[in-house]
Every structure is written in C-alpha cells, then in structure tokens.
Amino acid sequence: MVERRPALTVLSHLVVVLGALVVAFPVYVTFIASTHTSEHIVQHVPMSLAPGGHMLETYKVALFGGETSYGSKVAPVGRMLWISFVSAMAISLGKIAISLLSAFAFVYFRFPGRDLCFWMVFITLMLPVEVRIYPTYQVVSDLGMINTYAGLTVPLIASATATFLFRQFFLTVPDELVEAARIDGAGPMRFFRDVLVPLSKTSVAALFVIQFIYGWNQYLWPLLVTTDESMYPVVMGIKRMISGGDAANEWNVTMATAILAMLPPALVVLVMQKWFVKGLLETEK
Amino acid sequence: MAVEKRVRFRSWWLPWVLIAPQMAIILAFFFWPAGQALYQSVLMQDAFGTSTEFVGLDNFRRLWNDETYLASFQTTAVFSLLVAFCGLSIALVLAVMADRVIKGAMVYKTLLIWPYAVAPAVAGVLWLFMFAPSVGIVSYGLRQIGLEWNHLVDGRHAMALIVMAAVWKQISYNFLFFLAGLQSIPKSLIEAAAIDGATPWRRFWTIVFPLLSPTTFFLLVINIVYSFFDTFAIVDAATHGGPGKETAILVYKLYYDGFKALDLGGSAAQSVVLMSVVIALTVVQFRYVEKKVQY
Numbered sequence: 309m310v311e312r313r314p315a316l317t318v319l320s321h322l323v324v325v326l327g328a329l330v331v332a333f334p335v336y337v338t339f340i341a342s343t344h345t346s347e348h349i350v351q352h353v354p355m356s357l358a359p360g361g362h363m364l365e366t367y368k369v370a371l372f373g374g375e376t377s378y379g380s381k382v383a384p385v386g387r388m389l390w391i392s393f394v395s396a397m398a399i400s401l402g403k404i405a406i407s408l409l410s411a412f413a414f415v416y417f418r419f420p421g422r423d424l425c426f427w428m429v430f431i432t433l434m435l436p437v438e439v440r441i442y443p444t445y446q447v448v449s450d451l452g453m454i455n456t457y458a459g460l461t462v463p464l465i466a467s468a469t470a471t472f473l474f475r476q477f478f479l480t481v482p483d484e485l486v487e488a489a490r491i492d493g494a495g496p497m498r499f500f501r502d503v504l505v506p507l508s509k510t511s512v513a514a515l516f517v518i519q520f521i522y523g524w525n526q527y528l529w530p531l532l533v534t535t536d537e538s539m540y541p542v543v544m545g546i547k548r549m550i551s552g553g554d555a556a557n558e559w560n561v562t563m564a565t566a567i568l569a570m571l572p573p574a575l576v577v578l579v580m581q582k583w584f585v586k587g588l589l590e591t592e593k
Numbered sequence: 594m595a596v597e598k599r600v601r602f603r604s605w606w607l608p609w610v611l612i613a614p615q616m617a618i619i620l621a622f623f624f625w626p627a628g629q630a631l632y633q634s635v636l637m638q639d640a641f642g643t644s645t646e647f648v649g650l651d652n653f654r655r656l657w658n659d660e661t662y663l664a665s666f667q668t669t670a671v672f673s674l675l676v677a678f679c680g681l682s683i684a685l686v687l688a689v690m691a692d693r694v695i696k697g698a699m700v701y702k703t704l705l706i707w708p709y710a711v712a713p714a715v716a717g718v719l720w721l722f723m724f725a726p727s728v729g730i731v732s733y734g735l736r737q738i739g740l741e742w743n744h745l746v747d748g749r750h751a752m753a754l755i756v757m758a759a760v761w762k763q764i765s766y767n768f769l770f771f772l773a774g775l776q777s778i779p780k781s782l783i784e785a786a787a788i789d790g791a792t793p794w795r796r797f798w799t800i801v802f803p804l805l806s807p808t809t810f811f812l813l814v815i816n817i818v819y820s821f822f823d824t825f826a827i828v829d830a831a832t833h834g835g836p837g838k839e840t841a842i843l844v845y846k847l848y849y850d851g852f853k854a855l856d857l858g859g860s861a862a863q864s865v866v867l868m869s870v871v872i873a874l875t876v877v878q879f880r881y882v883e884k885k886v887q888y
Contacts, residue, residue, distance in 0.1 A: 311787050320690040321697070327687045328704040331764060334719040335711075337730055341722065354733040406614045413611035416602050425612055432623045434875045438822045438844045439867040442851040442860055443626035443633070451621075463622035466615055483600040496602040525712035527826035528848070543712040547830045550718060559722065566715050573710035581703065588709075588766065589773055 335570070342366055342564035349559045362560070370564040382549075382558065385565050388542035392524055393572065395460045395541055399523030400516050402465035407515075408508065411474035412500050416486075433468045437529055445532045459533040460541070464526065469591045470515050477511050478504065514587030517580045521573045542569040627868065633861035652862035661838055662846070662863070669842040672756065673820035680760040680816055681809065684767030689797065691768075692775040702772065709765035713758075713823060717830030720758040724750075744832060748839030751832045755840055758827045763819055767812050774808035775801065814878045821870065843867060 337357075341349055344360035368374075373384030413419075414426055437444060444463065453459030481504065489499040505512075530544045540548075546569055549562040577584050637648040656662050691701045708716075723731040724742060732742040744750040778801060786796045825844045828834060834841035834849065841849070847867065851860030 313793065316793060317694060320693040323690045324687055324694070324701045324705075327683070327690075328701065331705060331708060331761065334716075334723060334761065337723055338719050350728055353728055354730045355728070357730075406618070410612040410615040413608040415598055417604065417608035417611075418601055419605070419608040422608070425616060428619055428624070429615065432619055434871045435623045435627050435868065436822050436871065438825060438847070439864050439871060440623075440626040440630050441848055441864070442857065443629035443864075444622055445852075446629065447621060447626055462618065466618040466623065471615070479598070483598065486598075486600045486602075496604065496607060499602075521710050525710075525714075527712065527714045527829070531829075532852075543714045543826070546718055547714050547826075550721065550830070559728065562718065563722065566718055569715050570711050573712070574707050577707055577710040578703065581706070584706070584709075585702075585769060588769055 335567075338563045338566050341559055342370075342561075342567055344560055346558050346560045366560045366564045367568075370561045370568065382561055383537055383540075383545065385542060385545065385568055387538065388540055388545040389568060389572070391457075391460075391539060392541040392543065392569075394457060395526070395530075396520050396523035396572075398457065398461040399464050399526075400519035402461060403467040403470050403519050404512055404515055406465060407467050407470035407474050408505065408512075411471050411478055412504065414471070414475055415478040416496065429466075429468050429471050432466055437464075441528070441532065448533050453533065455534050455536045455539045460526075460530060460539070461523075464523070464529060467519075470519070473511060473515065473591055474508065477508060481507060510583070510586070511590075513580065513583040514590065516587075517576055517584040518587040518591055520576050524573045630861045630864040630868070633857055634865045636861075637858045648858070652858045653865075655859060656862050656866070661841075664838065665841050665843050665846045668752075668838075668840060669821060672752065672759075672824075672840070672842055673817045675752075675756045676759045676763065676820040676824075677813055677816040679756065680763045680767050681812055683760065684764050684812075685771050685805075685809075687764070688768050688771035688775055689801070692772060702769075705768050706765040708762055711762060712826065713762060714826035714830045716758045716762045717755070717827040720754060720761070721831045724754055744836075746836055748836055751836060751840045755824070755827050755831050758831055759820060759824050762827070763816060767816070770808055770812055771805070774805050778804050810881070811878075814874060818871075818874050818878075821867075821874075843870075 340357055340359055341355065343363040343366065344355060345362050345366075348360060349355045369382055371384065371386045373382050373386075375382075410429070414422065448454060448459050448463060451459075453462070485503055486499060489503060494502065524541075525543060526541065527543050527547075530539075530541050534540055534544070542565065546562060546565045549565060550557050634652055635647060635649055636645045637651065638645045687705065691698055691705075694701075711719075723729050724744060726732055726743040726745060729742075735742045742750055744754045782800055782804075783796055786800055791799070821842070822844055824842065825848065828840055828842055828845050832840045834845045838846075843863070844867070847860055847863045850856045850863065
C-alpha cells in the first residue's frame with residue numbers, strides 16, 4: 309500500500325465483501341430452496357431464507373429418482389452426474405493427450421505440410437460448435453455416434469489452445485535435454501515419455517482444470533447428439549426440469565439438482581485453485 | 594512458426610502418426626461441417642427434403658430481408674454490449690478494491706472465482722428461479738417496491754435477466770485478469786504520483802486505468818465473443834428467446850431455425866454469417882491483443 313488511508317481501506321473491504329455476498333447470493337437461495345418442499349416454495353412467497361428441514365429427502369429424490377410430493381416422476385440425477393463425469397474426464401484427458409502429441413510433432417520434427425497442419429489447427433479457433441450446428445450433427449449422426457459417449461466427447465477433444473500452450477512450453481525446453489537423451493540412446497518416444505511429459509506436469513494440471521469445467525458444462529452439444537434420457541448429462545437434464553412453468557415446477561428437486569451439478573466443477577476449481585488461475589491466465593481461453 | 598528448435602528428431606512417419614488423431618478430428622468435425630455449411634448456404638431444399646437446387650446467394654438475400662434476423666442482430670448487439678460493459682465495470686471495481694487490501698486478497702480471490710465453474714445453463718436456471726414472477730424471491734422484493742417484474746411478457750425484463758446471469762458467470766474471469774493486470778503495474782509509478790500529491794481517485798484515472806487498457810481491451814473482445822457464442826445455454830434455460838423473439842440472440846436463432854424449423858439453407862447462411870463474425874473477432878484478438886498483459 310502506498311499510503312495510509314484507513315477510511316479507504318475499510319471501504320475497499322466493504323465493497324469486496326459486498327461483491328462476494330452478491331455473487332454468492334444466487335447459490336445460497338438455490339441451496340435453501342433445495343431444503344424446502346416444493347409446496348413451501350410455491351405457497352409461501354417469498355420462501356423463507358432459513359434452511360428448511362427437507363434436505364435429505366429432496367436430495368434422495370433428486371439423486372435416485374422417484375415420485376415427488378406432486379406425484380410426478382423425476383429421472384435419477386445420479387445417472388446424469390455419471391454421464392457428465394465420464395464426458396468431462398474423456399474430454400479433458402483426450403484434449404491433453406492429443407495436444408501433447410501434436411505439439412511434440414510440431415516442435416520436434418520437420419515434415420512436409422507441417423505449417424499447413426499448424427494453420428489448420430489454428431483455424432479451428434474460428435469454428436466453434438455454435439456456428440456449424442447442423443452439419444456437425446449430420447456428421448455425428450452419419451457415423452452412428454448419436455447417444456454414445458463417443459458422440460458426446462470425441463468431436464470436442466480437438467484443441468487449438470492446448471496445442472499452442474504445449475508448443476509454447478516445448479519451445480522453452482532446453483535443447484541439451486534432447487542431446488543428452490540421444491547420447492543415452494533414447495528414441496523420440498522415449499524422450500517424449502520420460503522427459504517431456506514429466507516436465508509438462510504443471511501445464512497439464514492447469515489445462516485439466518479448465519478443460520474439465522469446459523467438458524462438464526457443455527450444453528448445446530449434448531442437446532444435439534443425445535435423444536435418449538439415459539445419455540443426458542446433468543447440465544442438460546436440469547434444464548428439462550423447469551419446463552412446467554413457475555408454479556408447476558418441482559423447484560426443490562430442480563434446485564437440489566443445480567447444487568449437485570455445480571458441486572464437482574466448483575470443487576475442482578477450489579481444490580486446484582493455483583493451477584486453475586494459471587491455466588486461465590495462460591490459455592486465455 | 595518463427596521460432597524453431599535447433600535439435601530435432603528424424604523420422605518420416607512418426608510425426609504423421611503423432612498428429613493423426615488431432616487432424617482426423619479436425620477434418621471430420623470442423624472442416625467438413627464448415628464446408629457443408631458453406632455448400633448448403635447456396636442451396637435451397639424443398640419442404641419435404643426431396644429435391645435441392647442451387648440458388649446462389651438467395652439464402653443470404655432472404656436473411657438480409659428477414660426482419661426477425663435483423664432484429665436478432667440488434668438483440669445480440671445490445672446483449673453483448675450490456676454484458677461486456679456491466680461485466681467489465683463490476684469486475685474492475687472489485688479487482689481494484691481487492692488489489693488495495695493486501696490482507697485477505699487471497700480469500701477474496703477464492704470467494705470470487707468459483708462462479709466460473711457454474712455451467713451457463715445452471716446459471717440461467719438459478720437466476721430464473723430468483724426472478725420467477727410468481728415464486729421468485731427477488732421478483733417478490735421488486736413487487737414490494739412497486740416494480741411488477743415479469744420477464745415472460747416484458748422483453749426488457751427478459752433481456753435484463755439474461756444479462757445478469759451472463760455477467761454473474763463471467764465476473765470471475767474478468768476479475769482474475771484485472772487483478773493480474775493491476776498486480777503487474779509497477780508500484781513505483783503509483784508511489785511517485787502519491788508523493789506528488791495525487792489522490793487515489795486521480796491516480797486511478799491517470800495511471801492505473803491507462804496502464805490497464807491492454808487488459809481491458811483484451812477482456813472486451815473476450816466478453817463479446819462470450820456473449821455471442823457461449824450464452825446459448827443461458828438464453829435457452831432462462832427465456833427460450835422470448836417473450837416473442839425479444840431475447841433470441843443469433844446463435845439461438847441459428848439453432849432454432851436449423852433444428853426446430855428445419856430451414857437448412859437459411860440456417861446454413863446464418864452459420865456462414867456467424868463464421869465471419871468469429872473470424873473478424875479472432876483476427877482482432879490476435880492482431881491487436883497479442884501482448885496484452887505483462888505478468
């Protein structure tokens with residue numbers, strides 16, 4: 309701090325605390341709603357902001373499915389969480405794996421068409437799913453990948469940002485390491501596995517956090533390639549729960565599902581905070 | 594590709610094997626569909642999908658004359674400017690304040706970064722619940738102060754709702770970049786100005802804010818890209834593009850026309866238009882924002 313201005317310091321704390329509270333408020337409301345019954349939410353407007361006593365039963369219904377107090381059937385969220393988890397893991401690890409391999413090829417080899425391939429990877433930045441919705445769906449459907457894990461994940465694991473990040477990092481790795489490896493008689497793959505990959509650990513961790521969240525939070529893509537309820541990821545499942553309109557929605561179960569859907573990626577961010585910040589600032593998306 | 598390694602491995606087949614997975618995915622799921630979109634944008638298919646004919650730029654002309662499309666452009670522009678402006682200003686205030694307090698800066702960081710992890714669709718549902726006209730807790734509060742909130746009938750309310758949800762989700766990202774930018778400003782500059790008697794307010798506008806402008810510009814581009822392309826789920830969850838088409842941003846309309854209304858030629862033409870938007874934004878980002886932040 310440059311100078312002493314107690315009033316300003318107090319004000320600073322106040323503003324940030326207020327900001328943090330406002331940011332947290334929606335999640336607090338969500339959590340509270342998940343501990344009430346849906347009758348309470350609909351009939352006592354505004355609902356009480358103190359936790360209700362129905363937390364366990366709400367989460368049980370949400371996780372395992374079953375009948376709600378209104379008698380409507382709820383699809384089990386447990387299954388959806390599993391789908392989300394598998395997809396997020398496959399997407400993040402897949403992106404990391406194929407990006408490590410291609411960055412290795414781009415940096416440590418010279419081959420015809422290398423620059424062309426590199427530019428092709430770059431151009432994918434300009435072709436997000438959102439601008440090629442229908443034709444991409446067509447490809448996936450022609451390949452018979454609708455309602456499969458492959459359909460949910462494979463088209464998303466190409467990654468320009470990860471490739472660039474690893475390329476950038478490999479360029480800083482001292483050449484002496486290659487020479488040393490050569491003298492020891494190690495081939496390229498041996499060098500890749502025993503030297504390059506271990507050196508990239510931090511970058512891998514940083515990318516993992518970012519890409520896990522990316523994979524977990526996919527919405528438009530699963531909307532296109534899944535038609536069967538048993539293959540819905542949780543982010544998509546939750547949106548289907550609010551189709552009933554204000555008063556008819558099972559708000560408590562929906563909100564419990566929202567909490568369950570937020571928990572895994574939020575935990576990943578908080579537990580791996582250091583790498584998350586690094587990954588965010590370095591990949592700049 | 595300016596930077597090159599001095600030492601390389603030699604193999605005529607290994608590099609191909611290494612890039613094969615990436616290339617296969619890129620070709621099958623990026624270039625082929627993008628090519629298809631270009632191709633379909635000059636074709637017209639009849640209602641039953643039995644025949645197609647080449648129509649040149651007719652689909653684009655149709656778009657240009659389609660009032661709902663122009664309205665959607667306007668909606669997207671308003672939406673992205675609001676998201677960028679609100680998101681950046683709130684995050685900047687929070688970052689400046691958090692940067693001032695050395696004690697607790699880490700804690701504040703933790704408290705503010707987690708919304709990044711929340712899925713846009715979930716964010717949409719959260720905000721929808723708080724503002725639901727009959728049961729929402731905030732809409733109740735607004736009613737108490739005389740504002741009859743109903744985003745199901747009022748387009749401005751619906752727009753405000755998706756802007757709030759989108760800004761909320763993006764605050765962490767903006768905050769982290771602003772904080773990193775602020776921490777990279779040399780303390781000596783600030784100290785010198787303080788010795789010269791400049792107040793914190795004045796120091797902010799004459800030193801900190803100008804030095805932060807690369808970060809701000811970078812974030813502006815990122816936020817516009819974000820509100821163009823990553824907010825589909827927020828719109829779909831919170832408003833369905835309604836009431837009417839008042840919050841139907843371009844990506845939402847593209848999805849709707851292609852998937853629900855099955856207007857392939859029209860939606861392909863929209864894809865092509867959006868592609869040029871992304872290309873323009875990407876070029877801006879790489880051309881002008883190359884070295885945005887020094888850490």
